[in-house]
Amino acid sequence: MNGTGSKSEQAYAQLKDRILSGDYSPGYRLVLSSIANDMGFSVVPVREAIRRLEAEGLVTFEHNVGATVAGIDPDLYLHTMQTLSIIEGAATALAAPSVGKDELAQARDLNRQMREVLTDFDPVRFTRLNTEFHALLYAPCPNPHILDLVHRGWNRLGRMRTSTFQYVPQRSHASVEEHEHLLDLIESGAPASDVEAAARAHRTNTLNAFLAQNGQPPSPI
């Protein structure tokens, strides 16, 4: 009857939404009874939802204490971004042969918009365009498992992903150029390894800019 299905499912979707949107920020204590009351159902489906979120790494759980929204300490950020650079690079390479003219045109347009934003820099808008740009390029990846990992990775980063370029605004210029290069590679049907290397290096560069700013050594991969 209900399109969204079970309450457990609804609870899962709502919690995930609130966490990803930053409504519940890291460290927020997820009290079962409160959430259940808010949503209007009992604690059982909420518990199940939280278990799933736990397995995805969005919340941490402590026995007899409860769940809290998982934070992102610098280490976790490094590790997740490193992993994402690897997986998203592979996804982009695998997707490349299936990227059509339409997508390429869209991507070029997005990059043009990003170039415009450079003159009057708006980090949040730039980051959103950037996210769209990359999503467009890896979406045709024929391996759903890899796509799933990409999505989970970005989810783990939570709200930080919506504002990456707030932290490394100086990367934005190089980023736009690298995008252009990546598009050329894809359009020209370059070997998968080249596309992968470019896509990965692009992410790694942003990560390293972030690390350098915090006085940390660059990622070895």
Next chain:
Amino acid sequence: MNGTGSKSEQAYAQLKDRILSGDYSPGYRLVLSSIANDMGFSVVPVREAIRRLEAEGLVTFEHNVGATVAGIDPDLYLHTMQTLSIIEGAATALAAPSVGKDELAQARDLNRQMREVLTDFDPVRFTRLNTEFHALLYAPCPNPHILDLVHRGWNRLGRMRTSTFQYVPQRSHASVEEHEHLLDLIESGAPASDVEAAARAHRTNTLNAFLAQNGQPPSPI
């Protein structure tokens, strides 16, 4: 008081065990009440355990029908192995600088044993040695997130991983040679990209051998 912690946790561990050991084979219907009875507690903790397993991809869930142990159709196998070749390759490369003399010696010994097994081929034993060999090399990877993904990937393959070389026995000779090469690269402190390429190619070769045998095209990555 209890070392294993909550019943939910126990249920999770037991179910995972039984699935991975092949006790519950793919397609097996996980009936809540039966499992709860078997284990001696109520259905609630069992449900939670299953939710977590679902999020990890070990079981599939259907609303109002129940959970079944996730199978591995050829597509899923391809996708998972492809993903693993990418992630494990990266893990091995990241781990390489931290692989000590001890580990190298152990690895060489394992490979020596594998070479011995070649003369009187035992696919299960060979596969186990192979698993150990690689686990030894990627274990020192400093990025726990990547390690986690490697483990999850192997878990998804379930029991098939314990007998890979049953399906592609002819790969075993080349495999041993490639191991030696990989060890040389690591020992000589080769660049991360070289180690990664070698480790990935090694896995991809096995995957492709498997694919070729089933008349499918090789993996593009």
Next chain:
DNA sequence: GCACACTGAATCGTATACGATTTCGTACTT
């Protein structure tokens, strides 16, 4: 003044109960 034991409120963990949904066998119709 400080450490420690105690008490109660908040919260979690699990069992039980019951309504809802699916599934499958059976009888009935054509």
Next chain:
DNA sequence: AAGTACGAAATCGTATACGATTCAGTGTGC
């Protein structure tokens, strides 16, 4: 004989209830 409608059994989904555990605040002994 094949297909369909019906109904009972199996199973799931969720609410409620209650014991168990944690945590904070208070009081007591040293």
